[in-house]
Amino acid sequence: MKKELAWPQFIQNLLIMVGSRHRSHLKRPTWIIALVFIVCFFLIAAYIYPLRSPSTCSFFNSESCGAGGTISPPPPVKTRELTDAEVESRVVINEILKYYPVQTKVPKVAFLFLTPGSLPFEKLWHMFFEGHEGKFSVYVHASKEKPVHISPYFEGRDIHSEPVAWGKVSMVEAERRLLANALLDPDNQHFVLLSESCIPVRRFDFVYNYLLLTSVSFIDSYVDPGPHGNGRYVEHMLPEVEKKDFRKGSQWFSMKRQHAIIVMADSLYFTKFKHHCRPNMEGNRNCYSDEHYLPTFFNMLDPGGIANWSVTYVDWSEGKWHPKSFRVHDINYQLMKKIAYIDESPHYTSDAKRTVVITPCEINGSKRSCYLFARKFYPETQVKLIQLFANSTIF
Numbered sequence: 001m002k003k004e005l006a007w008p009q010f011i012q013n014l015l016i017m018v019g020s021r022h023r024s025h026l027k028r029p030t031w032i033i034a035l036v037f038i039v040c041f042f043l044i045a046a047y048i049y050p051l052r053s054p055s056t057c058s059f060f061n062s063e064s065c066g067a068g069g070t071i072s073p074p075p076p077v078k079t080r081e082l083t084d085a086e087v088e089s090r091v092v093i094n095e096i097l098k099y100y101p102v103q104t105k106v107p108k109v110a111f112l113f114l115t116p117g118s119l120p121f122e123k124l125w126h127m128f129f130e131g132h133e134g135k136f137s138v139y140v141h142a143s144k145e146k147p148v149h150i151s152p153y154f155e156g157r158d159i160h161s162e163p164v165a166w167g168k169v170s171m172v173e174a175e176r177r178l179l180a181n182a183l184l185d186p187d188n189q190h191f192v193l194l195s196e197s198c199i200p201v202r203r204f205d206f207v208y209n210y211l212l213l214t215s216v217s218f219i220d221s222y223v224d225p226g227p228h229g230n231g232r233y234v235e236h237m238l239p240e241v242e243k244k245d246f247r248k249g250s251q252w253f254s255m256k257r258q259h260a261i262i263v264m265a266d267s268l269y270f271t272k273f274k275h276h277c278r279p280n281m282e283g284n285r286n287c288y289s290d291e292h293y294l295p296t297f298f299n300m301l302d303p304g305g306i307a308n309w310s311v312t313y314v315d316w317s318e319g320k321w322h323p324k325s326f327r328v329h330d331i332n333y334q335l336m337k338k339i340a341y342i343d344e345s346p347h348y349t350s351d352a353k354r355t356v357v358i359t360p361c362e363i364n365g366s367k368r369s370c371y372l373f374a375r376k377f378y379p380e381t382q383v384k385l386i387q388l389f390a391n392s393t394i395f
């Protein structure tokens, strides 16, 4: 153990030596000594690391390194000791991941509508569902007023609801309520969260196969170094949530059954976000749990299990506080085709540089179209959308 404690000091000395190169003009012998030290450093590191544990990040195997395989800064000697609650949480999550997926005879996709009241696109959704009975189920969480339904697929599908305030944790609580209700049906294998301004951009069979034939959840998750990303992180989230793990992503997820159960099982991280990611925090800061809890949680606990993009299209390209809302004059065949065939997902950062990171929508190395649904659409667009839906081949 002594050796382990001693070696960060050794690295420090080495870094001081290497770092001082620019300041003092080194003579040749000093150079050689430095070189010998560097070689020794590599040999010792190679010796120590594989001996510790085969599963930890090896010095020469950058692939299993979270840090991306760079040599500096030196890897921490000891990772943080997990709290009891964290260990318990990991046990539950790992067990759930181990035993799923369980196949049922006719798996269903659960469509979870989070809305203040009536759904303006119910007629369009009715057309979407028609003829696919038994392969889907519908749940409606209406937070403000009791919806008036016009489609039998929606009739009687309202669940118990509570008021939802924009940006507050009540939004995430409503999402959890929808998941819980939908989990009661064992045939529901994939869960899609939708809002009242969402529309389908593909036909049912395409959506069904897309979601059920992949083993991932489509949860958006990316690093935004700017004020509306990492700027919302507060250190009260420590020790469970470190800044390096903090992620941003669209609220509109779709997830596998095992992930929905994991969300039900989680109180540790949910409570952290409930208390420390909310509007009007100290220092005049705003954090919105619906944009951070699930992207951060799954990035930490099952990063390979999420696709990192949302299957619900939204247009942030105008760079405003809210995304573009489509009006009736925007709707035409070309727009719908464009949305349906996009195969790269853009992520906008909120820092001064306002960079856009474009990543291909890829699973197992094969590219696919990113989107099954789209938002935000004004109710006035429905008639035109129904015409296109009835007539065209793109959906």
Ligand SMILES: *[C@@H]1O[C@H](CO)[C@@H](O)[C@H](O)[C@H]1NC(C)=O
Residues within 6 Å of the ligand: 213, 214, 215, 216, 363, 364
């Ligand atoms: C990737 O391929 C492997 C092996 O073929 C398969 O088991 C896995 O489910 C695939 N992953 C996804 C996300 O489809």
Ligand SMILES: *[C@@H]1O[C@H](CO)[C@@H](O)[C@H](O)[C@H]1NC(C)=O
Residues within 6 Å of the ligand: 216, 299, 303, 304, 305, 306, 307, 308, 363
């Ligand atoms: C999603 O991102 C995480 C973190 O960057 C990565 O580990 C994971 O492999 C990504 N998921 C897929 C399906 O590529």
Ligand SMILES: *[C@@H]1O[C@H](CO)[C@@H](O)[C@H](O)[C@H]1NC(C)=O
Residues within 6 Å of the ligand: 386, 387, 388, 390, 391
């Ligand atoms: C299909 O398109 C034609 C011509 O573009 C239009 O007249 C017709 O009403 C459309 N069908 C439906 C069901 O909307």
